Amino acid sequence: MTTKSTSYWQENIRLIIKCLIIWFIVSFGCGLLFVEQLNTIRLGGYKLGFWFAQQGSIYVFVALVFYYSHAMNKLDAKYGVEEE
């Protein structure tokens, strides 16, 4: 049980880190740190960096939370730790 729950937890941590890297890139990366470079690219009337800061990052956040929820449900089943 102990080794099983340890590797369940480690897989969870890896998943969280993966998601938080994307979380960081779309908001702090595209919306703040590299906003000037991205602003040279256009998405219709939007400058791309501005779009990430005021629209794009929020859409990615939504997708990330659902992806995490879905992936964790699968992980629960894999290790047999889901709720009855």
Added chain:
Amino acid sequence: MDMDLKTLTYIAVFGSFAMYFAIAWWARAGSTSEFYAAGGGVGPVANGIAIGADWMSAASFISMAGLISFLGYGGSVFLMGWTGGYVLLAMLLAPYLRKHGKFTVPEFIGDRYYSKSARIVAVACLIIASLTYIIGQMKGVGVAFSRFLEVDYGLGLGIGMAVVWVYAVVGGMKGITYTQIAQYVVLIFAYTVPAVFISLHLTGNPIPQLGLGSTMADGSGVYLLDKLDMVVTDLGFKEYTTAKLGSSVNMFAYTLSLMIGTAGLPHVIMRFFTVPSVKAARASAGYALVFIALLYTVAPAVGAMARLNLMNTIEPTPGQNLVYDERPQWFKDWEVTGLLKFEDKNGDGKIQYTSNADTNEMVKVDRDIMVLANPAIANLPNWVIALVAAGGLAAALSTAAGLLLAISSSISHDLMKGVLTPNISEKNELLSSRIIMTLAILVSGYLGLNPPGFAAGTVALAFGLAASSIFPALMMGIFSKKISGHAAVAGMCSGIGITMLYVFQHKGIMFIPGTAFLGNMQPNWFMGISPNAFGVVGAIVNFSVAFIVSKITGPAPENIQQLVENFRIPAGSGSAHNH
């Protein structure tokens, strides 16, 4: 037949109130479990909607688009900060707190850190954060009532207090949850309808998120954002799409502080105790973010379009300024409130609006009027304006109710049942939490009448406090098995301490003007970080102090490490329970 605005507003506002009362009565709480956690029977979608209403306050509904309107790109810190926090909440806190299965945030902290003092410190942080937050809501209720129902600010506040008392005290968490669902529908409808009209009018595209990136409908082929950039820079303002809020470091710290603060606000966290399972907790974070994103992706369109409409009203074509005597009705209405002020400096009878303080004649344009005045500026029909009034009140009331519940449960459940009078019966605990909620309404109403300094400053402090105290304590408690009780107490106290010190030294002790000993000016800021953005530094201090103290005092005992192992896996969760 065109009904007048006042009649329509009365119908919209009192019609929605009647609905809230009916729902609260139908879903009233009968036990402490129902009062604190709605009996653990709220589905993930319903909980997601309720979180959305809980979260989106008068600040989100009324102030945010106005802030973005004047800050441009710099306003992105609020958009990213107040949504990105839900990613942290969904992955780092919510599922584990739900698995542990208690009613309140301080209760979790008390259990995990096997310490009554940790629980009491958490209660103190929670009360300060929630009470400062609620003052802003009460102010919002007062402002909305006084403008739309044309009553005195104090009377408006009183009506708001009475309404929230009826359905929060009677309904508890169960009643509040179902009322919040109705309030979400009212507020999102009221927010998007004018935005759709305005977007359609300006760009021909009814979806505001797409309209913001479209060309103007005037046949010029110019993109709306390019036009806005041109109009504001012509008058000497900073370019809309690139204007920063302070330095890049400040924007970074501000965004991160709001994210961590969002994830640490107790009235949002405690909503996750109402769902039936860990799986539902994860999913409801996603639904919550969808319902929040609906408003938050429309807000930048509302902000930019309102700014453009305002500029176009005052200066329809470059060099052709609006004659003051020919100003529209909404201009006169807001002048009466004092939130919009004109001063004819050059005596030509026309309105000049520029960035130069010497020649600018729009001496006051309060940011908060942008959303409320927007439908009128865009010449929308009266029923839309009435709807916005009902929406603003729904936003303020739903958040106030959630905050009141967080405060009353932490006092009656954590302080009384947990520490002072452990033998209290369930019936008396329920009664006492209702009495405490009544007292909290009176205190916050009083503070709303006599706000200590400026309410905006106190709301920012709430985020700073949550970011520097509650979030780190919860996260360490879950992701480290060994961190000890002493470490958590030391971490929370030092994190909150340094954040309050920084805010007070720049903004005045308890926001009393004249007591700021370093002055609220940029050269004095640590690394250019504004006081509102300091929560992240407080959080780093909290983590560091806790880490060092834990190394000195040794790890948490074996049974606590077992407890952590247990709430890390979903298996074996029941509904939130009371032992």
